[in-house]
Structure formats: C-alpha cells, structure tokens
Amino acid sequence: MLAAGCGGGQELTLAVAVLPSELPVYRAAVADFERASGRHVVVVPQQYADIRRALAAERAARRGTLDLVELDVYSLAAAARDVAVLSRADVADLLDELDPAAVRAGTVDGLRFLPHRVSWQALIYDHAVLGNPPATWDELLAVARSHPGKIGFKGARYEGLTCDVLPFVWAAGGRGDVLDDAGAIAAFRLFAALAPYLHPESATMKEPAIAEAMARGELVLHLNWPFVMSLYASQGLSPDPIRSAPLPRGPAGRATVLGGGYLALPANAPHREEALALARHLLGRDAQERFARELGWFSARRDVAVEAGGAALGGFAAMRDVVRPRPERADYPLISRQWQEAFRAVAFSRTDPEAALRAAAARLASERH
Amino acid sequence: MRRDSLLALPLVGYLALFLVYPTLYAVKLAFTDTIAGSFPSLQNFRTLAGDALFWAAVGGNLVLPVLTVGLELASGLALALLLAARLPGRRLLRAAIVVPFALPEIVFLTIMRHILAPRGYANGALAAAGFEPVGWLLPGRWTTYLTVVVVDAWHTTPVVFLMLLAALSALPEEVGEAARVDGARGVRRFIHITLPLLAPAILAALMLRGLDALRVFATPLVLTGVEGVPVVSTYAYHQWSDYGNDGAAAAAASVLALLSVVLAVPLLRRRRAA
Numbered sequence A: 001m002l003a004a005g006c007g008g009g010q011e012l013t014l015a016v017a018v019l020p021s022e023l024p025v026y027r028a029a030v031a032d033f034e035r036a037s038g039r040h041v042v043v044v045p046q047q048y049a050d051i052r053r054a055l056a057a058e059r060a061a062r063r064g065t066l067d068l069v070e071l072d073v074y075s076l077a078a079a080a081r082d083v084a085v086l087s088r089a090d091v092a093d094l095l096d097e098l099d100p101a102a103v104r105a106g107t108v109d110g111l112r113f114l115p116h117r118v119s120w121q122a123l124i125y126d127h128a129v130l131g132n133p134p135a136t137w138d139e140l141l142a143v144a145r146s147h148p149g150k151i152g153f154k155g156a157r158y159e160g161l162t163c164d165v166l167p168f169v170w171a172a173g174g175r176g177d178v179l180d181d182a183g184a185i186a187a188f189r190l191f192a193a194l195a196p197y198l199h200p201e202s203a204t205m206k207e208p209a210i211a212e213a214m215a216r217g218e219l220v221l222h223l224n225w226p227f228v229m230s231l232y233a234s235q236g237l238s239p240d241p242i243r244s245a246p247l248p249r250g251p252a253g254r255a256t257v258l259g260g261g262y263l264a265l266p267a268n269a270p271h272r273e274e275a276l277a278l279a280r281h282l283l284g285r286d287a288q289e290r291f292a293r294e295l296g297w298f299s300a301r302r303d304v305a306v307e308a309g310g311a312a313l314g315g316f317a318a319m320r321d322v323v324r325p326r327p328e329r330a331d332y333p334l335i336s337r338q339w340q341e342a343f344r345a346v347a348f349s350r351t352d353p354e355a356a357l358r359a360a361a362a363r364l365a366s367e368r369h
Numbered sequence B: 001m002r003r004d005s006l007l008a009l010p011l012v013g014y015l016a017l018f019l020v021y022p023t024l025y026a027v028k029l030a031f032t033d034t035i036a037g038s039f040p041s042l043q044n045f046r047t048l049a050g051d052a053l054f055w056a057a058v059g060g061n062l063v064l065p066v067l068t069v070g071l072e073l074a075s076g077l078a079l080a081l082l083l084a085a086r087l088p089g090r091r092l093l094r095a096a097i098v099v100p101f102a103l104p105e106i107v108f109l110t111i112m113r114h115i116l117a118p119r120g121y122a123n124g125a126l127a128a129a130g131f132e133p134v135g136w137l138l139p140g141r142w143t144t145y146l147t148v149v150v151v152d153a154w155h156t157t158p159v160v161f162l163m164l165l166a167a168l169s170a171l172p173e174e175v176g177e178a179a180r181v182d183g184a185r186g187v188r189r190f191i192h193i194t195l196p197l198l199a200p201a202i203l204a205a206l207m208l209r210g211l212d213a214l215r216v217f218a219t220p221l222v223l224t225g226v227e228g229v230p231v232v233s234t235y236a237y238h239q240w241s242d243y244g245n246d247g248a249a250a251a252a253a254s255v256l257a258l259l260s261v262v263l264a265v266p267l268l269r270r271r272r273a274a
Helices: A023-037 A048-061 A073-082 A088-097 A100-105 A137-146 A159-171 A182-197 A207-215 A227-234 A272-282 A285-295 A314-322 A332-348 A353-368 B003-030 B043-049 B052-084 B090-102 B105-116 B121-128 B142-169 B173-181 B186-214 B218-228 B232-241 B246-273
Strands: A011-016 A040-045 A068-072 A114-120 A122-126 A221-224 A242-245 A256-264
Touching: A011 A048, A011 A272, A023 A040, A023 A272, A023 A285, A048 A068, A048 A073, A068 A073, A068 A272, A073 A256, A088 A272, A100 A114, A100 A256, A114 A314, A122 A314, A137 A182, A159 A182, A159 A221, A159 A256, A159 A332, A182 A332, A182 A353, A207 A221, A207 A227, A227 A242, A242 A314, A272 A285, A332 A353, B003 B246, B043 B246, B052 B090, B052 B142, B052 B186, B052 B218, B052 B232, B052 B246, B090 B142, B105 B121, B105 B142, B105 B218, B142 B186, B142 B218, B173 B186, B186 B246, B218 B232, B232 B246
Parallel strands: A011 A040, A011 A068
Antiparallel strands: A068 A256, A114 A256, A122 A221, A122 A242
C-alpha cells in the first residue's frame, strides 16, 4: 500500500508516476500550490500499476488516503469505477483549453480523468545512415529491403506492440476496433512485407530493449515514445545520429496512438474540493509550461506548445495533429491482445495476413461470448 | 503453554503474516474469476491452459533447471577438485570464481546482455577472429536456451563450488592415504573414494540449487524477455505486468509452487535416506 496517509485536515496526498529525476521539478510546481493554498501536499512517486492497485484497494476498503492520482491512459477504463465523476461545470474553463481528443479519452461513463500529460509515438531513425527518413509506406519498405535485420518493432506480447500496430491500421483507413476490415488487412500486408527484414530479436522487444538496440547501431529505425530522445541525448546520440520523424504516410494518411498520464479523484478521496483545486493547478498553464520546458513533457493544453526540441523532437511535434486515442470500448484489452497475436503470427510465424486477422477476429468473438 | 513456546510466537506471527496469509491470498486469487468476481472458479486455469506460451513456460521450467543444475554440479565439482589441490595462486582463482555470484544479479545479467547482444562484445570478438556472428539470444532457438543455461550456471556455480570445496576440505586425510597405499589412484580413487564421501554434500547442493533453479526468473527475463526462453515465473510476471491479470498470474504462481513441491518431495526423501 503506497499511501502516506493524511487523515488530518492539512495534507493532501498525490500519487504520480514521475521518475526520481523528474521529482524535483514536479515538487517545485506543487510548492506553488502549497504557497497559494496553505495546504501541504505529499507527493508519492509510484509506477502506474502500483497506483492502480492502491486505488482498487482503497475502493474495496471503502475509505481512502489518496486525494489525487495519476493513471496511465491505457488503464482508464479499468480504473473508472475506482474514481469519481467530475462535474463538467467545475472544470469548464479548463476543458476549453484542452485538446478535445485527449478529453474524450478521459471520458468513461462521464468525465473522470483529466489529461496531466500526453504522449505519442514517432519514428526514431538513424540520420547518419538514412539521411532522410521514409515518408511513405513504399519508402519504409525500401529502407527495410536495403537494411535487412535493422527494422525494429516492439514485438513482445504487451500493449506496446498494439501501439506499434494501430498507427498503421489507422493510416490505412482501419477503425482500430475491427480486426479484419480493409484498413487492417492493408496494414498487415505491409507487416508481412516487412517481416523478413525485422531485427531478429523483435519478438521479445519492449521499449527499453528496442531503444538499447538502436543505441548499439543494430537498428536504423523503430517507433518509440519521446522519453527515448532524452535517453539518447544523455548518451550523446541525439540529435546526431538519432533523430525523430513523423510516421510514414499510409493510404489514408498518418496517425499515432495517444499515451500519457491522466489525473483523477479517487472515489474515496478524503479532500475532494482541495484535490480538485490541486488538479486545476497542475493542469494550469504555468505548471504545464514548466513541465514542458523542464521535463520535456507534452501538454494537452492547446496553448502550451510541444517544447521545440529541434531535430530531436521535431518528429513528435509534427505528429501532434494526428494523435488518436485507442478505441474507447470496455473490451479494448481483448481487442488489443488479438492485434498482438495477429501481428506476431504474420511477422514471426509468416502466417498469411488475412488468415491471421480472420483467426484473431474469431478468437475475439469467442472470448466475448 | 510452555515458556519456550511463547518465545516462538513472534516468529510464528511473522510467518503467518508474511508467508501464510499472502500464500492463501494468492491461492484464493488463483481460484477467483476477476472479471465476474466469482469464487471458486477455474477461469484463470482455463486461461493458462489455452495459452501456448504457458505450456512453453512449463516446458522451460522442466528443462532449464535440469540443464543448469547439471552444469553447475559438474563445473562446481571440477573447480572444487582443482582448487582443493595446492596450486599456486589458488586463493586468487577462488576469488575470481566467486565474483559472478558476488555481483548483484541484475548488474551481472545486464552486463551479460550487452556482451551477448547481436552487436555485443562476444560477436565483436568473433568477427575480429574472422568468424560469423552467433545469435546468442534470438527467441525460440536452442542456442538461446543454451546461453541462458550457461549464464545462469556461471552466476550460481560458486554456491555449489563453495559447498563442495568445504566438503572436500573436511574429508578425512587417512582415508585418502589408505586408498593410496592400496593402490587406488586417479579416476578409480575419485569414483570409489572421493565421490561416495562427497555424496551428502552433492545431494545438499543438488537440493539447494535444484529448488532454487525451479524459481528461475531474472536470467531468462533480462536476457531474452518473456517470450525468448519462457518459464512459469516469467509467465506469471507477464500476466501481472503486461496484462494486469492478477488472477492468471496467481494461478501460474500456484502451478509453479505445486511443481516445486512435487519435484522437491523425492529429493527430500533421498536426502533423509542419505
């Protein structure tokens, strides 16, 4: 149990998934709120999974110590019953400033989650080797053919793989929640064409492993989140040779998956009004600009620009207008797993794309029943 | 109640709180359908049974410990025999052998991962010598299983080595002398004199490492991820961390616990007989 509790009146407890290196900056932003409100805030840095479990435990216990929590966008639907519904009237001014797509992702049977920071994937590429990154699917295939074994996908069975798959499905006009529509089939035909040229460890790769492989020069391109650029910068690998670029354009354009952290008030938050005031402070322009400037976070506020990271973050900035939330459905985790299984069948077992997608759709139908 | 029984109460309380309660809770979780909220339910075990990765993990959990412990016993015994003799620099050699075990596991494995990566130091050395690179850690290949076995054995052989070295040092010298007088030398002396005298220590090492090897986790996970060389513990971790499926993770952990008990019983019986 992570709670550093505060039954008394003066302390608020905030559980957020910040890294130890990010904590001083985050704490400084919270200190502004403390000065203005006279409230002390206990910031508990935790992983998203631990926050989610603490939240569920507090709901089961019907009493709580957490006033405000940050949750991963992927887990919002699952955590919806553990948090309070927010009154739109209470945050109307805030909603006017936030990206509607990001707000929509936080609406699960009512507005429950507010976007604390948003994130999305871009193409990470080796500028020294490729020069210009591939801008279309045909160019991507051409790069793969000329650099066999050096194209990376996060191919392990986990949500990160779905985040690699969905942008291609959307870019081909697919819905994202239908496994065998025309867009999905077109995207999986591309995956089948890329399969022979994938890095041989793709089947087990997650974010850290694929980022390491790129740093060792084993990859010329892969998809990843903005945090890798600061990692490469700290290793002297960015902005040269490693840079970011927009994802290659498909038959229906470009798209990328929305990620990030959302703030919510636990169902049993002991100081709801004060917690909402803290949330408003953290989502305010000053705090969000500080996070963007000093931590490199992307804000869902439309009046806070993606921090101009030059060549390093340029690809991410260029993708901002095509960020899409994952399908907003209660059975999304089941769909996500089938995207993963279908990709692995096509990429690593060389199954025919249409057959793999049909099989995935059949499994999904069976699981739903 | 006797006074000495009362003294055991804090320990009993500790074990009840931190061992018995979590174990019972995990078993309850394993038999709970976390979506429907119903108990008892076999849903989590059905999930496991329908997942090919789980069966690959069970297979890995049977093969990996056998190979790893076998290699550890062979190399630990060989090193103990070598360094029990009065070799020059043997203290330095003993220290060098223990180094992998002295390193924090995650540090040791991260170093190994960098050495064995496709463009790592091992393949760099092979390339410099004019050889083709080797796919040490490619998922699903027998070479990858072998790599995990060797790395895990390298890390934990010092345990076996130290146990057997201590046992060798404690062997009565007069038995060796008598064998030498009777003309038993070399391999015959090893097989008929040294090995039987070392049998209790070997069995103890086999039990200690055998049970520990069933819980193998960090080596396959750090080197190859969940799918590269799956075992039940990494599968449970995968269900918990990647899918947030606590029930299936608890079910897999229960299977692993059952597997450990089933395999431990013959070893314990053998130990008691010895």
